[in-house]
Amino acid sequence: MIHAENLTKRFKETLAVDDLSLDVAEGEVFGFLGPNGAGKTTTVRMLASLIAPTQGTAKVAGFILGRQDTDIRRTVGVLTETPGMYDNLSAEYNLRIFAELCEVKDVPGQIEKYLKMLGLWERRFDAAGTFSKGMKQKLAIARALLHEPRILFLDEPTAGLDPESAHLVREFIIELKKQGRTIFLCTHNLDEADHLCDRVGVFKTRLLVVDTPAKLRSSVFGRKVIFHLRVADDGMAEYVRKLAFVRDVKVVENKLVITLDDPEKCNPEVTRVLVAAGADIQFVGELRHSLEDVYLQLVKSA
């Protein structure tokens, strides 16, 4: 659905996006992570044909960037970083303008559908300027969806929302995914990315890694298993360390933290060795790294 090759964007001295090559499949939710100023918004603007790349090419929904820009804009929906509503006009009128510009067939029908879906129907005649930040954000999401785009670019959809609204927006994204839409999601919320995205890319001017959240965890940290023992000491650790598949063992209080590649296969063997050595195993668990740990590790080393 989205295919980018060597996309580069330079603003005078600033290199905002450097040599980005990327593929996003149809129906996929792709998380685009990166620190402030990483070039995420710039990437979205290029892919949505709002600004032209300095170098490189891209195809969006099969349309060639730079040559079929109007077709691209017709196919994609963009939730911009700032909602950008006409504050003096009503919510309904704001949507009507965009529905007309996006060549929507049933303008009132689509407006009603999305205002109701996002819980703004009752407030449709109020000026958008009187809306709270979260309501504006929801209105902007409705606006991005009016023409039923197959591809959605969401630039920080839950930024500044209260937990309940953020939850609602995330549920909404899951719903959109179920409908088979392709979603390009820029976010700073790593739990959100972990929860919603099929794959994530960590980006800081260049693309550092792309993978599923699970694979990223294991590739960055390996997988870790924790054995809680009645008494853990270096002697116990030594028995485990002798096993060929164990990459690392640490003693933390009464726990052994063991790094290995395939816990499902290796844990029984580790258990046997520990029991034979006289350990009292209380319970066993996996140490899960949050995507945040992975992200911080990647961005720090970039």
Place this chain on the structure above:
Amino acid sequence: MNKIKTIIRKEWAEVFRNRMVIFTVAFLPLLMTAIPLGIIYSTRGTVSGTSNAINNQLPSGVTQSMCPSGLSGSDCFQVFMVSEFMMLFMLVPVAIPVTIAAYSIVGEKTTRSLEPLLATPITTAELLIGKCLAAVIPAILATYAAFGIFALGSWMIVANKVLLSALLDARWLIAIFLVGPLLALLAVVFSLMISSRVNDPRVAEQISMIIILPVLGGFFGQVAGLFVLNKQIISIVAVVMLALDVLMVYLATRVFQREQILTRWK
């Protein structure tokens, strides 16, 4: 075409909420109509029979260019006085689009609504045409309306048919129907260019009002007797305006590219 209409309706819905804009669009034409009508009314049928004395005081060329034979000296004086104000009347098609465009562009910038707008399938040309028309149409309508009131008012005040047709002669018609729209277009493109570079609608308006200076200059030059506004001069002005318009629109298409609008209009 439909998208241009959408933009125009949206602009009007936004911009006519602003008091400054309403004031300019409604009050200025009324003022510019009231002044010449007041002159006609207050000087009507006064001095008679002293034609030569008055005619001698008018700048040379006035009598030939705007007073048909058969008009008395005082009638001719009226015609002259009113035509002095034709220049001021031209402020209407200049000031209105400048004000509307200034508020419309700077408004887009403060609400940051340009980016979502540019993300729709609208072409840059449609967007700019919509914005220009939204400013030019009210200007032209206000000019016509003001001229209509002026014509109607003169018809009611002036009994002499010869005088009436001298007051509302071809010079006015060229000015209102040709120079006016051309001026309005020139003013709006100029204002778009200024507004895209500043962040306060009032500043944008004030800078854009520079374009009024030539009009005012013409007015004072005429009052000072430097030239007489005859048909030839007005026609020349119309041709120059047309050339300037073509030049400005060409420049605008070079300056206003989608990416420029998005990244430079800040």
